[in-house]
Amino acid sequence: MVGSNNKLVFKRWRRRAVTGPKRASHAIGGKLWWLSFAGGIALGVSLLIAGIGHPASSRDGLQQDNGTASSLHPAPRTIVTSGKAISNKQSNVAIQNNPQEQKLAPGSSTMAPDHPEASNATGQSDKPYSGLEKLRVHVYLSNESRVETVPLELYVRGVLAGEMPVDFELEALKAQAIAARTYIVRRLLEKDRSGVPGSKADVTDTVNHQVYVPLKELVDRWPAGEEREATLGKLTRAVEETQGLVLTYQGEPIEAAFFSTSNGYTENAEDYWQLSVPYLRSVASPWDETVSPRYKQAVQIGEKELYRRLGVKDDGKAPRVLELTDGRRVKSVVIGGETFTGREVREKLGLASSEFSWTIQDGVAEITTYGMGHGIGMSQWGADGMAKEGAAAEQILLHYYTGVKLEQASKLLTAAMDS
Structure with a gap:
């Protein structure tokens, strides 16, 4: 292969054609090698949850990604999940609700009145949100080296501003708010303060936990007037x-997790x-290809640098x-x-995702990635597309988290206080 201008070409795996065992075979011919594969596992570190290792940050999100939508379009398809049929054909979602599922009424924090358990399942009783109005979250502000103490719902609003573009659809923002609230409530219940400097804060305002915009910064982010x-x-x-x-699973x-x-x-x-x-299972998310500016990206890395980062020598084999x-x-x-895992390749090369196509020409590798983030849980751009x-x-x-309840x-x- 020495002296060849076009040395390696990795073609993207045809995802939609995969129905059998997850094995890949590849042909090698002449001076051009073709390799098809997909990939995508992300960066993360571990924490202990109930004695089991989980990542310290389950988020791998947008952080105010306000790019324009991609011009790519997904093939029409129908997804069946959790008692629903969801079709994305020509921007049309048809959803058949399971009558046993909770219904969150638009414009309301209560369940729809036609649900027989509406008064109990959401806490809309004689004492709604009992105890929550007194709950405070202590956030370590990394840039200021101080702790800001805020009520739970104001904390959720600050995270929402930090983790998802405000021009997303309202229902996507509501889904993100519930995910953010779930994260902090779980952490508070477990008295988990891992990754926090000192002992006075519950979380930081960084990607190590959830990106949080402090109260003053949130107000000053937009000019006074109608926009703010x-x-x-x-x-x-x-x-x-x-x-x-x-969101709960078995109580x-x-x-x-989101990305x-x-x-x-x-x-x-x-x-x-x-x-x-059990609730973080692989599901289809076709909406991203249409709406996300991060769906397809390309980066260039020198060939020698590529192998250096991987810590291997170019052995002349595909x-x-x-x-x-x-x-x-x-x-x-x-x-x-x-042998590497997909996660290792992504981390070592600093890629947005480890599903990618890869071409080496004239000593430079151009790597095209598909998707952004670890891929576990809710896709934020997918949520906006839905x-x-x-x-x-x-x-x-209920689409992105399997078998959960609100x-x-x-x-x-x-229940925690009574136990």
Whole structure:
């Protein structure tokens, strides 16, 4: 291969054609090698939750990603999940609700009145949100080296401003608010202060936990007048219309992982964390391809630098994918005689995702990635795409988190105090 201008070409795996065992085979011919594979597992560190290792940050999100929408369009398809049929054909979402599921009424933090358990399941009783109005979150502000103490719902609003663009659809913002509230309630219930300097704070305002915009910065972010009023009003509405609601699985708040953009599918938790989580399963997410500016990106890395980062020598052989995940990402691949996980390749090369196509020409590798983030849980751009097609926050959440329920946090706090 010495002296060849076009040395290696990695073609993107045809995700939609994969129906059998997750194995890949590749042909080698002449001076041009073709390799097809998908990949995508993300960066993360671990924390202990109930004695089991989880990532310290389950988020891998947008942080005010306000890019323009992609011009790519997904093929029409129908997804069946949690008692719903969701079709994205021509921006049309048809959802058949399971009568046993909770319904979050638009414009309200209560369940729809036609649900027989509406008064109890959301805590809308004689004492709504009992105890939550007194709950405070202590946030360590990293840039100021001080702790800001705020009520739970104001904390959720600050996270919403930090983790999702405010121009997203209201129902997507509501879904993000519930996920953010679930994260902090779980952490408070477990008295988990890992990753926090000192002992006076519950969380930091960084990606190590959830990105949080302090109160003063939030107010000053937009000029005074109608724009500020409208923006803060939209954030406040998303929080108020989901007030107190969290996601639970078997009565416990879930690890509400989320990320920016899928490659068309989400990941099973064990394919990234090496730990199976029953509600974090791979599901289709076709909306990202249409709406996310991060769906497809390209970066260039020098050929020598590429192999240096991977810590291997160019052995003149084409990389060989050993196995794919259910999310159509690389599970294991051999490069330069060494075996890597998809997560390792992404981390070492600093890629947005580990589903990618790769071409080396004239000593430069151009790598095109599909999706952004670890791929576990809720895709934020996918949530916005669902909302644009008419899906409500509850429907978004029940699609991305398998077998979960919506409950009032006050119910969990009361149970914790009684135990």
